[in-house]
Amino acid sequence: MLPTRADFPKGFLFGAATSAYQIEGHAFGGAGRTHWDDFAATPGNVVRAENGARACDHYHQWQGDFDLLQAAGFDVYRFSTSWARVMPDGRGAVNQAGLDYYDRLVDGMLARGLKPAATLYHWELPSALADMGGWRNRDIADWFADYTAVVMARIGDRIWSAAPINEPWCVSWLSHFLGHHAPGLRDIRATARAMHHVGLAHGLSIAVMRELGMGNLGAVCNMEYAAPADDSAASAAAASLYDGYYNRWFLSAMFKGEYPADVLAGLAPHMPQGWQDDMATINAPVDWVGLNYYTRKLIAADPGPWPHLREVDGPLPKTEMGWEIYPEGLEHFIRRTARDYSGDVPIYVTENGMAGADRLIAGAVDDHPRIDYLAQHLAAVQRCAADGLPVQGYFTWSLLDNYEWALGYDKRFGLIHVDFETLQRTPKASYHALRAALSRPS
Numbered sequence: 001m002l003p004t005r006a007d008f009p010k011g012f013l014f015g016a017a018t019s020a021y022q023i024e025g026h027a028f029g030g031a032g033r034t035h036w037d038d039f040a041a042t043p044g045n046v047v048r049a050e051n052g053a054r055a056c057d058h059y060h061q062w063q064g065d066f067d068l069l070q071a072a073g074f075d076v077y078r079f080s081t082s083w084a085r086v087m088p089d090g091r092g093a094v095n096q097a098g099l100d101y102y103d104r105l106v107d108g109m110l111a112r113g114l115k116p117a118a119t120l121y122h123w124e125l126p127s128a129l130a131d132m133g134g135w136r137n138r139d140i141a142d143w144f145a146d147y148t149a150v151v152m153a154r155i156g157d158r159i160w161s162a163a164p165i166n167e168p169w170c171v172s173w174l175s176h177f178l179g180h181h182a183p184g185l186r187d188i189r190a191t192a193r194a195m196h197h198v199g200l201a202h203g204l205s206i207a208v209m210r211e212l213g214m215g216n217l218g219a220v221c222n223m224e225y226a227a228p229a230d231d232s233a234a235s236a237a238a239a240s241l242y243d244g245y246y247n248r249w250f251l252s253a254m255f256k257g258e259y260p261a262d263v264l265a266g267l268a269p270h271m272p273q274g275w276q277d278d279m280a281t282i283n284a285p286v287d288w289v290g291l292n293y294y295t296r297k298l299i300a301a302d303p304g305p306w307p308h309l310r311e312v313d314g315p316l317p318k319t320e321m322g323w324e325i326y327p328e329g330l331e332h333f334i335r336r337t338a339r340d341y342s343g344d345v346p347i348y349v350t351e352n353g354m355a356g357a358d359r360l361i362a363g364a365v366d367d368h369p370r371i372d373y374l375a376q377h378l379a380a381v382q383r384c385a386a387d388g389l390p391v392q393g394y395f396t397w398s399l400l401d402n403y404e405w406a407l408g409y410d411k412r413f414g415l416i417h418v419d420f421e422t423l424q425r426t427p428k429a430s431y432h433a434l435r436a437a438l439s440r441p442s
Contacts, residue, residue, distance in 0.1 A: 002371065002437040003378045005073075009385055013115070013393035014438055015076030016069060016415065017351050018058075019122035019166065022402040024082065026124070027053040028060070030095045032088025035130040036123065036405075039182035047408030052124075055403045057423050062105060064425065068416060069399065070112040072431060073438035077114045078350060078395050079105065080122035080166060081151050083144075090126030091143055099154045106155045115160035117350075117395075119220060120148055120205060122166040123181065123405075130183055135171060135194035138272060144201040148208045156214045163350075164205035167222040167292055168198045168250045180406055188306075192270035195245075196278070199253045203281035210284075218288035220350050221250050225296035225329030229312040234301035238309035241266075242299045245307065247333070255341040257283035266306040289342045290350030292397070293330045293377075295323035320355040320411055325373060331380040338389050346392045352377050353397035355404070355411040358428060365417045365428035374430065396434070400425070 005014070020026075021036060040051035058065055069077055083090060085098035109116045121144070125134055129143060148164065156162070165171060172194035175181040185191075202219060209217050226242040228235035244263040252260050257279045259267075302310040316324040334347055354373045358365050374396065384391045401414035409420050415431040418424070 002375050002433050003382055004437045005440065007382055011392070012385065013075040013348075014434075015074050015078055015115075015117065015393065015395035016072070016399040017078035017395045017397050018399050018402065019080045019119070020082035020085065021052040021055070021122065021124040022398075022404070023056040023058040023400055024085070025052070025054045025057045025059045026082070026085070028057075029085060029101055030088065030097045031082060031085035032090070032095070033127040034082075034084045034124040035127055035134065035182040036125075038127055038130070039184055039406075042184070045184060046406050047410055050403065050408035052403045056400050056418050056420075058400070059101065061423065061425075063108060065400065065416075066108050066112050066114070068425065068427065068431075069114060072415070072435045073440070075115055076117050076160065076393065076395060077109050077399075078117040078119065080119040082124050083121060083147050084124055084126040086151055087147055088126065088128075090129035091146065094150055099151070102151070102155055106158050110158060116155075116158065117161045117163075118151075118155070118159045119163045119166045120144075120151060121164065121171075123171060125182070134183060135176070135197050136190050138193075138197055138200070140197055141200040141204050145204040145208050148205040149212070152209055152212050152214060156209065156212050159214075161216040161218060161288065162209055162214060163218045163220045163290060164202045165198055166220050168195070168202070169222055169246055171198050173245060188267075189270040192267040193272050195249065195267070196272055196275050199250065199282040200278045202254070203278075203284040206284040206286065207281070216287050218286050218290055218348070219250075219254050220290035220292060221247075221254075222292040222294075222351070223247050223329070223333040224294070225326060225332060226299050227296055229298040229300035232301070235299065238301045238307075239299040241307050242297070242309055251289075251337065251341045253279065253282045254286065255283070255289075286345065288346040288348055288392075289337060290348045291330075291333050291337060292351035293333055293349065294352065294354070295319075295321075296326040296329045297324075319369075319373070320357055323354075325354070325376070327376040327380045330377050331384055334381065334384045334389055334391050342390075344390055346390050348393040348395065349377075349381055349391070350395050351397040352394065353413050355413050358401070358412045358414075358417060360417050360419070360426055363426065365426060367428045367430050370415075370428070370430040371433045374434070
């Protein structure tokens with residue numbers, strides 16, 4: 001059973017989240033090419049070379065999707081705008097059809113009583129900017145500031161909250177060191193630069209939105225609990241370093257204006273010249289912090305190059321992504337973020353959910369493992385709220401089954417099943433369970 005709205009403090013907000021490239025249909029409406037289109041077109045990068053050209057066709061079907069959001073009783077819809085939809089080449093010319101589209105979306109949310117929570121970047125970098133070095137190029141921070149100004153001059157007066165960049169770790173490390181996401185690099189120098197420039201872009205974007213008179217601005221960072229794979233001191237040190245470059249690097253920069261010393265010891269030789277001068281910009285005050293959390297990893301020492309570690313398969317039950325189910329990690333991060341970084345600044349769980357082996361049978365999807373997952377993680381949030389921590393909302397990932405990046409359309413995270421041939425939407429058992437849990441007494 002899921003906890004109900006009444007089990008949380010008054011005013012606690014519930015929402016669902018999506019991202020532009022994963023649901024909209026990037027082939028529609030004059031959007032420009034992205035590095036995800038290029039990455040997917042390269043053999044071996046993405047399952048069946050699938051891309052987001054059609055995705056869930058939210059571009060045309062958004063009204064029905066918003067009706068489902070409203071019917072579920074959600075308070076907030078966390079969505080993202082596509083840089084390449086608004087500015088097809090990333091700079092210069094603006095695609096007015098793209099701005100018109102996001103204008104319609106925001107008005108559609110408000111008409112249904114939904115709070116619009118905007119994220120400016122969820123990974124769909126315009127290819128023209130990738131050609132110029134993308135996140136390796138310091139100029140991207142200024143380009144991103146210009147993009148922020150274009151988007152928020154149009155919709156910033158009506159949104160409830162805004163964050164510049166979704167999951168900086170994925171934009172930088174996952175994509176430039178591990179090579180799993182576009183642009184698919186495996187280069188420590190590129191990684192160090194991307195990890196710094198994404199923070200600089202965040203800070204400049206916050207400044208632009210402040211100048212526009214906007215409030216309720218935040219940062220969204222993904223967290224992954226790192227535990228030693230064994231009792232050795234070497235594995236403990238490896239897990240701590242993993243925690244450093246995954247979890248502490250970005251929060252430390254944003255809230256303390258510094259990078260963690262243990263991570264900097266490995267990345268310093270590769271950092272851009274004069275990076276220290278940017279820390280005050282990255283340290284721009286925010287009004288809230290968002291935590292995306294899914295799983296934990298077991299980490300062991302490894303004799304290879306820095307960071308001298310490797311992941312070890314864990315014993316806990318796993319989702320379809322192969323990710324361990326460990327709700328204690330979410331509680332850990334809420335408590336640590338408030339204690340070590342953000343203090344009394346409101347915390348939102350901006351993403352939490354699981355991929356399941358969801359099958360549409362006789363018009364229904366019985367996804368009880370997802371209900372159990374959500375119940376465990378909501379209970380963790382509930383404990384934090386009961387202890388007086390400033391956690392003020394929980395947003396499920398995701399509203400719809402969608403394009404799951406390098407995994408194509410195989411992994412289903414949605415509360416709503418999407419038939420990717422017909423685009424038919426079918427609310428799953430988890431959707432109905434959340435709808436009942438969020439219902440207000442009449």
